[in-house]
Amino acid sequence: MRVGIPEKWDTEYDVVVVGWGSAGTAAAVTAHDQGAKVLILEKMADGGGNTRICGGNIIIPKGKEFIEYLDILSFQTTEREIIEIFVEEAMKNGEWIREMGGEVQVFTPLEVAYPTMIAGAGFPNVRGAETVVKYNIKGTLEEGKPSQRLWKFLSGLVAKRKIKVLTSTPAKELISSPGGEITGVIAESEGKTISIKARQAVILTCGGYENDPRMKWDYLPVKPAMFLGTPGNTGDGIRMVQKIGGDIWHMTRLSCLIGFQAPGFEAAFWVSFLSEGFIFVDKYGRRFVNEAGIEIHEYYRELSHFDVEKMEFPRVPLWAIFDEPTRRRGPLSRGTAGYNRDLYNWSLDNSAEIAKGWILQGKTAAELAGKVSVDPRILEETIARYNQYCRAGKDEDFGRAREDLRDLKPPLYAIQLWPALINTQGGPRRDKESRVLDPEGKPIPRLYAAGELGSIWGYLYQGACNIGEGLVFGRIAGKNAAAEKPRS
Template identity: 30%
Template sequence: MVVGPITGCGTESAVNETPGTSTPAVQDKSTDIVVIGAGGAGMTAAIQAVQDGAKNVVLVEKMPITGGNSVRSTGGLNAAPTKYQERDGIKDSIELFVEDTMKGGHNLNDESLVRTLAENSAAAVDWVNDIGGDLSVVGMFGGASVKRIHRPSDTSAVGPMLVTTLNNKVEELGIPVLLNTKAEEILVDANGAVTGVKVTGEEGTYTIKTKAVVLATGGFGANAEMVTKYKPALAGFATTNHKGATGDGIVMAEKIGAGFVDMEQIQTHPTVNPTDQTIYTEGVRGNGAILVNKEGKRFINELETRDVVSEAILKQTEGQAYLLFDQEVRESLKAIESYIKGGIIVEADTIEGLAEQIGVDPANLKETMEKYAGYQASGSDPDFGRASMEFPLTQSKYYAGLCAPAVHHTMGGVKINTEAQVLNTDGNPIPGLFAGGEITGGVHGGNRLGGNAVADIVIFGRIAGSAAHAYVMENGGTTEPTIQAAAKPAEAKPEVEANYKDGTYTGVGQGKGGEIKVEVVVKDGEVIKVTLKDHAETPGIFENAEEGVVGEIIRKQITEVDAVGGATMTSEGIKAAVAQALEAAK
């Protein structure tokens, strides 16, 4: 990942100067395209713009790491028809993709956007794979008529793979990423055309003058006040969103007259662990898992759309259910391993033993499982009409995870057209403003199908990046590069004296995926190196925690440092492991 300042040009701004002090003003900057938000859609847009020929693109990200909600995505990318579907003998089409998406969204979707999504989906899979990604396994998800969701070949979660791939490409292309930099305002001229973005970063507050802006700030699922403003029934709900998903882009767009659509359409994900908000990917159900209530009985077709399944769970005892599967399902999906390592799955050798562990009636659960095995064998589910039943769920061991709905995706947002141009309240494009991903509305209607979010960020991210570059070229063209990606930060140096015993020490802490083992090197009384030797943390997340936490520990020579946002459990695990290692160095 490329991180660092951008070189200045143009006039100086006095916004950071306090009267009567010698604090220097922060110099304004210039570029051709500013992408606000370095999640999946934002990085995709920046990459595509550069691939199209853009020379001056900068990513602005308020969080200390890239990835946004995208890194948390567990499912995959819906696409049709693809060579991978053809390989597996799956018959699919653009028309069926459109039909499923419109039906899943209760026909509130903008069909032109849905068709754009479907028509560009196969190319999106190829694009991700061409830049180093891995989307080659096709599976079943709720709301789809056929197997359509494309996932990594090792059946792991798609988000970490995608974000790592995008980070690597951003770095390869030399695209500057301004972390810890919050976009405050989109600036426009008298005609309403974009002229810049006011941002606040480590240097202070300044303006980045630009010809085009791509809004990729994500949704507002982590902003409880905004969620309840648009959908009061969700007051008190937990969220699966990272803490930066607060609707900043909504606020900025509204101030310059952007139109909005479907703001009240907010989706809950049905299978979220209520303790730590881990999302159980729909791939678990798609690969064969069932849902049972606290009485040990099924109550829904598990492959119904998210809104239907969420509503059904909320009607059960305590508004919760258990996601239940067997050894065959576990072995079919690598993503399950992270749930087991995280301690949120219980297991037993027998169904009765599992019933005892989760506190449901053993007789009821055994009857439920035997009945389901019979339905699977016959290929018919007369109780709930489930069509895809991959396994009979008769292979020991047996597993269960507690789940409940949580705020997951905000389907509403700024109104865009098929060229990813943001439209104003009159329905006309705002010159120079484009958007992609969860900041936009219209693609998903009243309910998003699993697998369509990743499709959305890649497809409309690419369209927005291309459209922004085309707009720049049509309005004076690009200039010589004035923005440079910074070199990687130098190795952290201690800023305080310490008095540890020289040597190499090891320690263990508890992260999100299990134990984290570290090796700490002390020289001349100071910690000079910390290395993660063994862990099961999520790729695309642990690297940021490792870089941020380790750098602060070395700089401050203490372990009581701030955790990295979006990687709190990993950060705490590293800190605990280093603290344990340093006990032996005192």
């Protein structure tokens, strides 16, 4: 732990915010508007993190019953008083955006994808689910994808206030006084170490550990897990907090879809299906789930089955097998969200990806099985059985709904898929005031955290709550940091 005040600080601010995404912006802007001189440190060449490439959905619940819903989802992993504050403040997310000069609109999905739970409550049978309403920043697709509009709005708030941002400047370490107060940050800029004094407080908003292979292997229930978002989120904030004696929570929690890991790409491509002609099979060619009934953030539950006989995760990787109408229906990776969104245009009919060998094709199930190294008899049997259920209108094995059943006729296609993280939820344990706590539950003086770094989502996750949470606890952290008595 680095203790004590450097002989000479390189620079000083009232509030230092580490990481520039949704939480960092809300924190910096709020602290600034309360009169603090604010610095943002951003590791990457540009800000935005996962925020700028996400789906852009923001939760604004329409009633306090949302507290019950989240309390049930949290399964006692987050104190109710934290959930209460979250809901109270999340109901004001729209108001805050308007105050800041933006406007919101209710989110409506562009296409019907399978599974379909993207629009409303992830867990529709839970009490309070009817209060889930997702919004995005008002605008059309021509004006930008939802998260492009979100980041344009958020980064504009920082620019308008001329808040100082140091990009390509990762924070490395927190500095604390002998009494345990956080006094500043050590960062790296252009190969040099710089010390930055924080007269009032430090706010950590530097994301999760989606791109830290070791932490993922240690903590996550499914292995390996690829990532869909920014390569910049490597758990730095978690290590910094551990080093000064902070507690951590929710480390095993994740939001996990399925993705294709293309050669030469750092992040995975988010894959979803626009038509019902598809199934998932494990490494051995067997179905294992109602493919159209998975809550999209919770794929890991289905994929984390571990076979103790074989000592492996038989569903990692899995194969999606799909038919010609599905191939033609639209791109398997739609480019609305994810780090690769701006790096690659997936072809509309998936033909370019067939040509590249990313999608494999077979005139028969047996031919396809040969290409994906599955026993042809098993894959043929799996498809024949599934087709029989489709004809009968009843999936006897996994209960896929009648309207989601369509038999698979050749030619058939396959794509290899992996668990693919939207994000991780774990990090520094915090209280309702966004203060980082030590293992005894005591706040570490002058240290705050917000966003997906130690988010409040400790068990099940409701979509659109990460951005919603970043805005809420970013505002709370910014307000409290700016209210700290400045040290001389």
